[in-house]
Amino acid sequence: MNSAGVDSPLLRCSDLSKYYGRQPGCIDVSFELWPGEVLAIVGESGSGKTTLLNCLSANLEPTSGTVEYAMRDGTMPNLFDLGEAERRFLMRTDWGFVHQNPADGLRMAVSAGANVGERLMAVGERHYGKIRHSASDWLERVEIETGRIDDYPRTFSGGMRQRLQIACNLISAPRLVFMDEPTGGLDVSVQARILDLLRGLVSDLGLSVIVVTHDLAVARLLSHRMMVMKDGRVIESGLTDQVLDDPQEAYSQLLVSSILQV
Amino acid sequence: MITEPVLRLSDVSKSFTMHLRGGISLPVFEDVAFAVHAGECVVLTGPSGIGKSSILKMIYGNYRTQKGNIVVKSQLTETDIVSASAREIMTLRRNTIGYISQFLRVIPRISALDIVAGAAVEQGRDKSLAQAAAASVLSRLNVPEKLWHLPPATFSGGEQQRVNIARGFVAEYPILLLDEPTASLDAANRAVVVELIEEKKAAGCAIVGIFHDADVRDEVADRTIDVTEYSVSAAA
Numbered sequence: 001m002n003s004a005g006v007d008s009p010l011l012r013c014s015d016l017s018k019y020y021g022r023q024p025g026c027i028d029v030s031f032e033l034w035p036g037e038v039l040a041i042v043g044e045s046g047s048g049k050t051t052l053l054n055c056l057s058a059n060l061e062p063t064s065g066t067v068e069y070a071m072r073d074g075t076m077p078n079l080f081d082l083g084e085a086e087r088r089f090l091m092r093t094d095w096g097f098v099h100q101n102p103a104d105g106l107r108m109a110v111s112a113g114a115n116v117g118e119r120l121m122a123v124g125e126r127h128y129g130k131i132r133h134s135a136s137d138w139l140e141r142v143e144i145e146t147g148r149i150d151d152y153p154r155t156f157s158g159g160m161r162q163r164l165q166i167a168c169n170l171i172s173a174p175r176l177v178f179m180d181e182p183t184g185g186l187d188v189s190v191q192a193r194i195l196d197l198l199r200g201l202v203s204d205l206g207l208s209v210i211v212v213t214h215d216l217a218v219a220r221l222l223s224h225r226m227m228v229m230k231d232g233r234v235i236e237s238g239l240t241d242q243v244l245d246d247p248q249e250a251y252s253q254l255l256v257s258s259i260l261q262v
Numbered sequence: 263m264i265t266e267p268v269l270r271l272s273d274v275s276k277s278f279t280m281h282l283r284g285g286i287s288l289p290v291f292e293d294v295a296f297a298v299h300a301g302e303c304v305v306l307t308g309p310s311g312i313g314k315s316s317i318l319k320m321i322y323g324n325y326r327t328q329k330g331n332i333v334v335k336s337q338l339t340e341t342d343i344v345s346a347s348a349r350e351i352m353t354l355r356r357n358t359i360g361y362i363s364q365f366l367r368v369i370p371r372i373s374a375l376d377i378v379a380g381a382a383v384e385q386g387r388d389k390s391l392a393q394a395a396a397a398s399v400l401s402r403l404n405v406p407e408k409l410w411h412l413p414p415a416t417f418s419g420g421e422q423q424r425v426n427i428a429r430g431f432v433a434e435y436p437i438l439l440l441d442e443p444t445a446s447l448d449a450a451n452r453a454v455v456v457e458l459i460e461e462k463k464a465a466g467c468a469i470v471g472i473f474h475d476a477d478v479r480d481e482v483a484d485r486t487i488d489v490t491e492y493s494v495s496a497a498a
Contacts, residue, residue: 034349196370225348239323239348246325250281257282 016065025051027232038209040219043229049212057178092122096169096177100184102161113149119172138167159190179211267297268468274330289494303469308489318439322361323351362430363441366422375410381433399428440471
């Protein structure tokens with residue numbers, strides 16, 4: 001699936017700024033995201049990338065600027081003009097959010113199957129057999145043995161928890177998924193497996209993704225386009241391979257030259 | 263030739279600014295200008311480091327262009343790569359411009375056959391037709407059939423290279439950029455690549471290539487362009 005023939009953006013962010021008191025989080029950010037595109041936001045800690053992600057996903061109200069989103073009915077309202085209930089409905093159905101720490105996206109005290117099935121219930125599915133069947137199907141797609149469906153996530157390894165969180169997000173067939181350092185804090189081999197899995201799912205499902213990472217290798221593998229942030233501002237953006245192979249700004253050059261060669 | 267060129271470079275200049283080296287600017291070449299027509303193969307020549315690969319990367323939108331225009335004609339539209347949006351370049355890369363280097367960027371866990379067929383599938387070709395075409399090119403390039411269903415991560419360098427070449431030739435791009443595709447291939451496979459290039463030319467594909475092997479260059483080139491003529495350091 002690709003974005004050919006789709007002639008309007010899925011999300012449009014215009015002049016977005018967020019200040020914490022007088023301290024800027026992100027400043028004057030504008031961009032468009034089109035269906036099927038994967039956008040990476042990179043930069044070091046404190047550059048404002050997480051603040052931006054939280055504003056885009058309506059978890060944080062910006063100080064100024066708008067985030068317009070193409071609803072399934074064809075309208076494109078500013079998220080912050082929507083009511084709280086509408087926003088919550090979007091978050092639980094049309095969007096996914098993969099947190100760095102799976103515990104932030106999972107309920108550790110209910111079974112893996114119940115975690116995965118929860119979103120289906122949120123969109124109105126009530127048939128227990130169907131929910132369980134979808135849940136087991138999704139566990140398989142993220143390479144978790146279906147025999148673990150009744151186990152609690154706290155009995156899972158870090159990598160399994162992350163894959164479970166991914167399944168929880170994708171089961172409701174979202175159009176847009178936000179990811180905050182989806183492979184942060186995992187062993188390299190576990191990380192590679194998650195990246196493979198994400199890459200495959202994103203292209204099979206034609207998902208649009210906004211992924212925040214400080215790891216340029218993750219950005220290279222997953223994203224089509226990239227924005228580099230520093231001190232709250234986007235200082236360079238373009239095709240991922242272009243920004244990584246021929247960075248223009250001093251800070252982007254520093255980031256790229258800091259990648260460890262193995 | 264009466265037809266319009268499908269690719270036209272005018273006044274194209276490239277320099278690298280090294281911010282980490284005190285902001286020094288390294289000019290590479292200036293005012294490169296040439297046009298390529300459908301069915302024609304133009305070969306860039308000149309010593310290593312003169313900027314041949316940079317020109318291909320600029321046409322592909324991989325490197326930025328500081329000055330000039332790189333206009334690509336596809337069906338009814340004309341796009342200047344220099345000012346195009348990331349999204350426009352992504353569309354051109356899917357449908358119009360192919361780029362083959364000697365290095366395969368391995369995608370973990372995807373079979374060689376699917377990697378090769380993938381380029382054609384992205385262009386909208388039916389999956390089974392794409393796989394049949396992929397199988398045919400892989401066998402012409404002597405990639406053993408027992409490897410087709412394995413991910414190429416564990417293949418030898420030469421096998422990976424041939425998978426990469428196959429991918430570029432299976433898709434139907436009106437413009438093909440070849441960055442030393444025959445480097446380190448044996449004579450038999452080099453001959454196959456020459457055949458594939460001739461077939462693309464016959465089908466109307468415009469090709470810009472770099473070939474260090476003089477025999478290959480002489481066989482496929484309709485014209486050569488010596489990049490040294492545009493070199494900034496050589497002129498100084």
